[in-house]
Every structure is written in C-alpha cells, then in structure tokens.
Amino acid sequence: MLLTATQRRRLRAALADRLLAACFGAGVDSTAMLIALRLAGLRPDVITFADTSAEKRQTLEHLDRMDDVLARWSWPAITRCRKKTLPGTAYDDLYGNCLANETLPSLAFGLKSCSIKWKQNPQDQAIKGAASGPNAGEPHPIWLEAARRDARIVKLIGYDCGRADLRRSRRLPAADADFDYAYPLQILGWDRADCIRVIAETLGAHMVPIKSACFFCPASKIWELYWLAAHHPDLLERALILERNALTGRHSRFDEVEFGATWEDIIRSADRFPSTTTTVGLGRSFAWNQWARVNHVVDASFRVKRDIENRRRFLAMADQLHKEGNALDARAA
Structure with missing residues (x-):
C-alpha cells in the first residue's frame, strides 16, 4: 500500500474539514504531496504555482501534464500566479529585475527576498485578492469561505523528511496573520525516495519531474x-x-x-x-x-x-x- 492506515489517519487528523491551499512547486515533493492528499481522501480548495518566467521547459510541460491529472481527479486546475509590474517598469520578470538592477538573485547573498517578491506574494494575492496595483483582483472563493466560516486556511507546503527540508520547516512559524502552515510529507514521514516511488507507481515513471527552479538559481549544483x-x-x-x-x-x-x-x-x-x-x-x-x-x-x-x-x-x-x-x-x- 502506498499509504498505510496509520498514515492516512494522521493526515486526515491534521487536515480533514480544513480549507486547504496547496502550494505547488511543480517538483518531486509537491507532486507527491498532491498524490498523498488524494490517497488520504483529501481535496485542496485551490492549488497555486508561482510563475517567475524563469522555469525550464520541462517544468512547464509537467504543469500541463499535472493539469490533465487533476482534471481526471475532478480537482481544481493549477492557478498560475505571476507578479505583474507597474506600467513603465523596465522589466516584468525576475531575470529582468536582476538585469535592470545589475544584481544577482537575493539567494546569492543568503537572502530570500526574490522568492518572497516573485513567488510568495503572487500566490498570496491569488488567494486574498488585491484592492489596487498591477495584481488587483477579487479574492479567491476559499478566502471568502474562510471569512464566512471564521476559519483559517491551511497552506500546504511540499517539504519532505530529508535533512534540508526538515531544517527549513523548523525555521518557519506554524502560522502567520493570514494562514496556518502544514507539511503533509513530513506528517507521513516521506523522504525524497518515497516521493519518487509514489509518483512512479501512481502516475508512471514519466511523471517524475525535474527539480523546479529558475535556470539561474544560486542553489544549483x-x-x-x-x-x-x-x-x-x-x-x-x-x-x-x-x-x-x-x-x-x-x-x-x-x-x-x-x-x-x-x-x-x-x-x-x-x-x-x-x-x-x-x-x-x-x-x-x-x-x-x-x-x-x-x-x-x-x-x-x-x-x-x-x-x-x-x-x-x-x-x-x-x-x-x-x-x-x-x-x-x-x-x-
């Protein structure tokens, strides 16, 4: 069995009857996270992907293939979130931002501002909406439902049980002003090898994606x-x-x-x-x-x-x- 009865109970105990927003990075971990939710009988209310216009072609192809999978599951399609810049700005993506400012992505200096600006904020705005600015738009229904119920939305992050991801998740708060956070793969005890196995056995080996990252990511090996x-x-x-x-x-x-x-x-x-x-x-x-x-x-x-x-x-x-x-x-x- 890909999910034991104990694992299923743990995941459902943490997430059942909650409003769920899955942050889909289009890599191995986030793909396995969606599969784990389905195996546990859980369905996210929204699935978001941050488009920096710097992903490799194979990642964008994986997004399209996953949309086909989600349609077969009768799940919501992936909401592709992209930061829009003000009219007259010399750039409209992260690469152009770095080029125009003559700087490297902030990760090269041990910082995270490029991820917050080009990934986290656009996904938050897709859920919460924005009253003004280039990304102005209405809130997603999940945000309105949370207000109606006076409930908290749980953001699902695809960190696995590898040392690096465990270290990252421990540094993060369990909640902020708008969202609670949960790590389904860590609840299940899955590491990267488990994620690959589950993707291959559930969707086929061809659906194991490459690592999702900007082509100029300072974390590249x-x-x-x-x-x-x-x-x-x-x-x-x-x-x-x-x-x-x-x-x-x-x-x-x-x-x-x-x-x-x-x-x-x-x-x-x-x-x-x-x-x-x-x-x-x-x-x-x-x-x-x-x-x-x-x-x-x-x-x-x-x-x-x-x-x-x-x-x-x-x-x-x-x-x-x-x-x-x-x-x-x-x-x-």
Missing part, C-alpha cells in the same frame, strides 16, 4: 550546470550574462583591491577566486562564468559549446556528479 549546458545552452548563456552584468555593475560587492584584479580578469585567467566571504558569482563562492571557462563548457567568447561531442561530455559529467538524494529527479540516468 555543479551537475545541474552541466545538465543545463547540455539541454539548455541558451539559458546557461543568459545566466552567465546576468552574472557578469551584476559583478561588473554599480552594485557589485567585488573588491578589486582585495582580490588584486578585476572580476573580469579573474574569470578569464585565474583557476579560482581567492578565499573570501564575498559573493563572487551565482555560485556564491564561485562564478558560473569562471567555472564554465575552466571546465571548457564555453568558448573564448563565453558561448556554450553546442557540438555533439561536448554535449555528450556535459551529460556524462552531470551523471557522474549526480548523487542519490541530491535533487534526485528525472534528470538522473
């Missing part, structure tokens, strides 16, 4: 950069442009005096940056541009190599560096 070079060289090049724009721009924290050379000189000639606590690129402690040059991923003009031989090399390196539990998903060989 080295194997993911090789995978990006092989499958989406255009996106990797855009990430390299963003990084160069930030580290040579007006807000750069890079100190030429400390490092003895300009950032551009170092990425073009040195094998590594000197030891420092300063963020030197999208990798925080390393620059993607330098990594790409040193590992012969790009040519002298920092264009990703696209020939068949190099693509095979990138795929082989991605497979070699990939470890079980390290963003384990459909990209594994």
Whole structure:
C-alpha cells in the first residue's frame, strides 16, 4: 500500500474539514504531496504555482501534464500566479529585475527576498485578492469561505523528511496573520525516495519531474550546470550574462583591491577566486562564468559549446556528479 492506515489517519487528523491551499512547486515533493492528499481522501480548495518566467521547459510541460491529472481527479486546475509590474517598469520578470538592477538573485547573498517578491506574494494575492496595483483582483472563493466560516486556511507546503527540508520547516512559524502552515510529507514521514516511488507507481515513471527552479538559481549544483549546458545552452548563456552584468555593475560587492584584479580578469585567467566571504558569482563562492571557462563548457567568447561531442561530455559529467538524494529527479540516468 502506498499509504498505510496509520498514515492516512494522521493526515486526515491534521487536515480533514480544513480549507486547504496547496502550494505547488511543480517538483518531486509537491507532486507527491498532491498524490498523498488524494490517497488520504483529501481535496485542496485551490492549488497555486508561482510563475517567475524563469522555469525550464520541462517544468512547464509537467504543469500541463499535472493539469490533465487533476482534471481526471475532478480537482481544481493549477492557478498560475505571476507578479505583474507597474506600467513603465523596465522589466516584468525576475531575470529582468536582476538585469535592470545589475544584481544577482537575493539567494546569492543568503537572502530570500526574490522568492518572497516573485513567488510568495503572487500566490498570496491569488488567494486574498488585491484592492489596487498591477495584481488587483477579487479574492479567491476559499478566502471568502474562510471569512464566512471564521476559519483559517491551511497552506500546504511540499517539504519532505530529508535533512534540508526538515531544517527549513523548523525555521518557519506554524502560522502567520493570514494562514496556518502544514507539511503533509513530513506528517507521513516521506523522504525524497518515497516521493519518487509514489509518483512512479501512481502516475508512471514519466511523471517524475525535474527539480523546479529558475535556470539561474544560486542553489544549483555543479551537475545541474552541466545538465543545463547540455539541454539548455541558451539559458546557461543568459545566466552567465546576468552574472557578469551584476559583478561588473554599480552594485557589485567585488573588491578589486582585495582580490588584486578585476572580476573580469579573474574569470578569464585565474583557476579560482581567492578565499573570501564575498559573493563572487551565482555560485556564491564561485562564478558560473569562471567555472564554465575552466571546465571548457564555453568558448573564448563565453558561448556554450553546442557540438555533439561536448554535449555528450556535459551529460556524462552531470551523471557522474549526480548523487542519490541530491535533487534526485528525472534528470538522473
């Protein structure tokens, strides 16, 4: 059985008869979370996905496939939430925001503001509505029903029982002014391997998605950069442009005096940056541009190599560096 009687009782004890808002990230964990709810006889009132316009094509395809699954279940379709900017703003997405401000995503500096601005807030507005501004709109029926009942909405987050997700969830409050929070996978005791197994056995192995993340996410692992070079060289090049724009721009924290050379000189000639606590690129402690040059991923003009031989090399390196539990998903060989 994919869900034991005890697990089903635990999940229903926590969530039955509550107003449920599932935050769908379109990755392994959030996909397994929806399956777990269905196995427990629970149905969310709304399912939201934050569209930053920076997801990989495979993630968007998974969204469409999941909408087909939800339709078969007679569940609500995924509400795709996107932050709208004011008229006249020089950008309309996270990538453009970073480019215009000559900075990296806040995660590169250990912060979370990019996620709050481009993911959390648009999903909250889709539920609560907004009285004014570019995202002005009526509240979702779940918000009105909560007011009618004088009840709290439970936001469901797809954190699993892996060490990283347990650490993240422990840092978060159980509730805020508007929502309660629950982690169904942790209630069930599922880790990433459990999630993959349940998706494969319920929906088919082809429905195990890749990790959902922006193509320029500072949390990307080295194997993911090789995978990006092989499958989406255009996106990797855009990430390299963003990084160069930030580290040579007006807000750069890079100190030429400390490092003895300009950032551009170092990425073009040195094998590594000197030891420092300063963020030197999208990798925080390393620059993607330098990594790409040193590992012969790009040519002298920092264009990703696209020939068949190099693509095979990138795929082989991605497979070699990939470890079980390290963003384990459909990209594994």
